Amino acid sequence: MKFLYLISVLFVFSLSVFGQDRAAARVERWERFELTLAGPQTGNPFADVNLSAEFSNGTEKIKVDGFYDGNGQYKVRFMPQKVGEWKYRTISSSKSLNGKTGAFSCIEPGKDNHGPVQVADTYHFKYADGTRYYPFGTTLYAWTHQPEGLEEITLKTLANAPFNKVRMCVFPKYYAHVENEPPYYPYVKKAETKDAKGKPKFQWDFSRFEPAFFQHLEKRIDDLKKLGIEADIIVFHPYDKGHWGFDSLGKENDLKYIRYLTARLASFRNVWWSLANEFDYVKTKPRADWDVYTKAVVNADPYGHLCSIHNGSVYYDNWKPEFTHVSIQNGSTVEDFGRATLLRDVFFKPMVYDEVCYEGDLQQRWGHLSGEEMTEAFWQGVIAGTYVTHGETYKNAGDTIFWAKGGRLIGSSPARIGFLRKILEEAPGPLELSDPWKDHHTSRADSSYYLVYLGKNMQPEWEFSLPRKGGPKAGRKFKVEVIDTWHMTIDERPEVFEIAETNDYRIYDKKRTSIRLPATPYLALRIKEYLE
Known part of the structure; x- marks a missing residue:
């Protein structure tokens, strides 16, 4: 029975040292590889023990710091940014943590993993x-x-x-x-008393972190x-x-x-x-x-x-x-x-x-x-x-x-x-003001996509007009959607607008067409190229 007990203890110990490594033998790109090692608990592990690890994929080396996570456990975490095989070696002031080596495979990311x-x-x-x-x-x-x-x-x-x-x-x-006491504190508490109003007063050991706080x-x-x-x-x-x-x-x-x-x-x-x-x-x-x-x-x-x-x-x-x-x-x-x-x-x-x-x-x-x-x-x-x-x-x-x-x-x-x-x-890309000097209502992603915001202003109609800078050439056609940003509705208008030749700072429709607008604030116009 003692022999079986010893075997079980050694098995649990091996899991604490190597289990995380084996479980993480295949890690998605931009996910976490985590190495857990058993180490010294005497003294103050937060102050007395240094731990880091060097990760290499054959062409580059990246050094990361490890940390003490309480209960004799030390951890090193690494986010691989390149697919392939990675090897690591630990560096520590503690002999029990120094020189540990291993490897893992970084695989392609899953569909919901786009990276940082x-x-x-x-x-x-x-x-x-x-x-x-x-x-x-x-x-x-x-x-x-x-x-x-x-x-x-x-x-x-x-x-x-x-x-x-x-x-x-x-x-x-x-x-x-927000004056409630939290369930966890970042430091180990040395003492707690009450002030004259019955509120707690604390003394902390700022040399010792509370792992449970950070784990949460x-x-x-x-x-x-x-x-x-x-x-x-x-x-x-x-x-x-x-x-x-x-x-x-x-x-x-x-x-x-x-x-x-x-x-x-x-x-x-x-x-x-x-x-x-x-x-x-x-x-x-x-x-x-x-x-x-x-x-x-x-x-x-x-x-x-x-x-x-x-x-x-x-x-x-x-x-x-x-x-x-x-x-x-x-x-x-x-x-x-x-x-x-x-x-x-x-x-x-x-x-x-x-x-x-x-x-x-x-x-x-x-x-x-x-x-x-x-x-x-x-x-x-x-x-x-x-x-x-x-x-x-x-x-x-x-x-x-x-x-x-x-x-x-x-x-x-x-x-x-x-x-x-x-x-x-x-939109086909991020928005930029089309003419930041003179038109702060009109933004565009490119010359085929514009967003005009009217804000609190209520105007009865809008004449098709865009800044010339970076705008579409004559002959291109567009349609307009009226967006009610508060009621969250989008009304596509039937008109097709064709860009006219111009030497001015603005671009207009050939027929100088206008559209009627509802009498409501917070309207926007989405203007997209119309391809017949």
Whole structure:
């Protein structure tokens, strides 16, 4: 019996060391290979043990950091970007972890695996396999710090919502309408007391991470991946107010946290890095330190995931090469025509207006947009060749607000945002203003496809007229669809328009034809080449 028991123990041990490797012997391109090794538990494994691994496919070598995952388990994760055979060798200060070798096969990706999102055509995005990606995001700052039942409701909501990106914090948030204690904390707790008001006060061991916290975060990022949603991970934020102290760890602990976080998450294909939400409101970190933190994240990520930093009142140096795109808080940029494109022309990078105020009924000025105003913001952004992020701040039962905790959506804009997303994804390519100097209503994908947005303006008719710049030659024919962006209807008009010769800045129909428009705001016109 003792012999059988010993055999069973050795079998379980072998699974803990090699089982993950064998199970992952075939890994899709852009998926995760994960190596799990048993190692020392004495002392402080987070501080005392270094682990990394070098992966090679014969032509290139990529080194990635490993991490301690608790209970004597050490892990190394790798996202292969090329199909073929990969070999690895571990490097560690611990003899039991050093020099471990193995191999796996990287196979072609499945139909729902398009790889990480990248920058494309200067101002836009695509997946690594070349598939176009148009960010239609929403805000869920603290959704992973809620009871499991609420988190599951949030995932069900997202499964039926139009959003393909979620802005979310790593650390819990202590702010109006989200002051609950989370189920997990990122650090090991040394002591907990109560203040004069009976609220908890904590002491942490900042040299020891709590693996369960990060395991839970990873599970939710994978849940988003299954839904086709990118996780825009906010590394730091100012909404702590000294309650936990996670916003004031000190530079040394901040960098340790970044190393641990990137070692765990860089291999997730649907991760984006957002260095901070409202970086300038994090008063415990000097502005110069953000360069240090940004470089630490970028240098620890061998896959080049998208990276940005979000502002409060002051923009950061978004032109710096570490930032792949620009994440902006500024509601005025999408309140009217011609504004959204201005910052794009400053930074020459994709513009994502991640905070333009929220649809809801809060008293704060940023929390009570109407559904019409939220929808209008999206159209203003898209027409200008930029992108906008949604958020909802209606009060639900139990003070559950989607923007903070998740739950159910009750606003009227998500359906309209989904309608716009479908229109954009049906276009032959991303939109650009046709004549950004003089016409901020007309956007085009190419000379055969135009989208004109009229906004709040109600006009009785529209004369066929397009900017001449980059426009179609004389003789080409077009048809027009009238889109009601609020009621989500598309009315194809019977008229066929033929382009006339012109020496002006505009292109007209030969007969200078006009079409009647319904007396309603928020109309758009989709103009497509007509091939008989």
